Amino acid sequence: MVSGKLKKIKICVLGANGQLGQEFRCIAPEFEFMSFHFYDKKSCDIIKKSDVAKAIASHDFDYLINCAAYTAVDRAEKEVEQCYAINTQACNILVDVLSDTKIKLIHFSSDYIYHTYSGFPIREEDSKSPKGIYAKSKYDGEMILRKSNIPVLILRTSWVISSFGNNFLKTMLRLGAEKNAISVVNDQFGAPTYARHLANGVLDIITATISDPSRLDSFNDTYNFANEGIVTWYDIAKQIMNESKLECKVNPISTEEYPTxxxxPNWSVLSKHKIKETYSLEIPHWYIAVKDCLLAVKMDQT
Ligand SMILES: NC(=O)c1ccc[n+]([C@@H]2O[C@H](COP(=O)([O-])OP(=O)(O)OC[C@H]3O[C@@H](n4cnc5c(N)ncnc54)[C@H](OP(=O)(O)O)[C@@H]3O)[C@@H](O)[C@H]2O)c1
Known part of the structure; x- marks a missing residue:
């Protein structure tokens, strides 16, 4: 338990208008012993050192949660410079600005950096083979942070869904309302990550380190985080249609039939063993993730 008498933990959130950033905004009031300051791209452009330095200096922060990222995976193949500036070079800026402080960084990376098939859930130490500009830019960003001497927790996540922003779940809801039938890839395996569950997981980790500072020893490390279970995009699409009572037939297709x-990767099944053991986290099943996210979309519409 965290006593109400303790000094509030000050948290800076960058990229606060993205899917994940907005989920932090939503759950922030539930964490009364934390005080949050949110910066979107306009108030803090992470590719500008002066912006990041100004944001960091504005309060006596304990943690910086970096939700800012370039996530347009396909567009990245053409917007190479922009993608690297945000996902890679900005990590140098974060290191520069944070190195004279005691602020702990929480950063997000992607299942795309593994791009490997074993048939078993991928562990953090398994081989990496990022393909494509986005994947490489995320991996290079990780490397910069890992080689630095700032305390940084890196969470590799997959298939993010949220009631905010654009994502697979919202695309399925739109197509399900417009079309009688759609085709969805059924040979890529993984699990969605409801950004709300990820945000909660992060704040639970911070809570755990406050309650038991010895847990900070495990902070400077890399962890996978996704909802539990193994599915394909096709399985998720079917559940979205069923739950939402949309009469749209979902046909399974192969990756080859949907070139991008x-x-x-066709295998994005992340092992969550390490994060669950280290921080005693309970991660909801993907089925609950989709259900909860659909409920949030519905509530946003009312
Ligand atoms: N989405 C996924 O499926 C997925 C999967 C695996 C890992 N991840 C990782 O998870 C993290 C969170 O992703 P997300 O889904 O929340 O991404 P998102 O919805 O695309 O949000 C990223 C946010 O960063 C902002 N941003 C872009 N350039 C910026 C800059 N120069 N300065 C400040 N902010 C900037 C974006 O603003 P604008 O929209 O105005 O550009 C957007 O609000 C990222 O690290 C991502 O790589 C995501």
Whole structure:
């Protein structure tokens, strides 16, 4: 338990208008012993060192949660410079600005950096083979942070869904309302990550380190985080249609039948063993994730 008498933990959130950033905004009031300051791209452009330095200096922060990222995976194949500036070079800026402080960084990376098939859930130490500009830019960003001497927790996540922004779940809801039938890839395996569950997981980790500072020893490390279970995009699409009572038939197709500029891994099944053991986290099943996210979309519409 965290006592109400303790000094509030000050948290800076960058990229606060993205899917994940907005989920932090939503759940922030539930964490009364934390005080949050949110910066979107306009108030803090992470590719500008002066912006980041100004944001960091504005309060006596304990944690910086970096939700800012370039996430247009296919567009990245053409917007190479922009993608690297945001996902990679901005990590140098974060290191520069944070190195004279005691602020702990929480950063997000992607299942795309693994791009490997074993048939077993992928562990953090398994081989990496990022393909495509986005994947490489995320991996290079990780490397910069890992080689630095700032305390940084890196969470590799996959298939993010939210009631905010654009994502697979919202695309399915739109197509399900417009069409009688759609085709969805059924040979890429992984699990969605409801950004709300990820945001909660992050704040639970911070809570755990406050309650038990020895847990900070495990902070400077890399962890996978996704909802539990193994599915394909087709399985998720079917559940979305069923739950939403949309009479749209979902037909399974192969990746070959749905070519994209950036290659997707066909095996994005992340092992969550390490994060669950280290921080005693309970991660909801993907089925609950989709259900909860659909409910949030519905509530946003009312
Ligand atoms: N989405 C996924 O499926 C997925 C999967 C695996 C890992 N991840 C990782 O998870 C993290 C969160 O992703 P997300 O889904 O929340 O992404 P998102 O919805 O695309 O949000 C990213 C946010 O960063 C902002 N941003 C872009 N350039 C910026 C800059 N120069 N300065 C400040 N902010 C900037 C974007 O603003 P604008 O929209 O105005 O550009 C957007 O609000 C990212 O690190 C991402 O790589 C995501």
């Amino acid at each position: 500029p950036a290659r997707r």
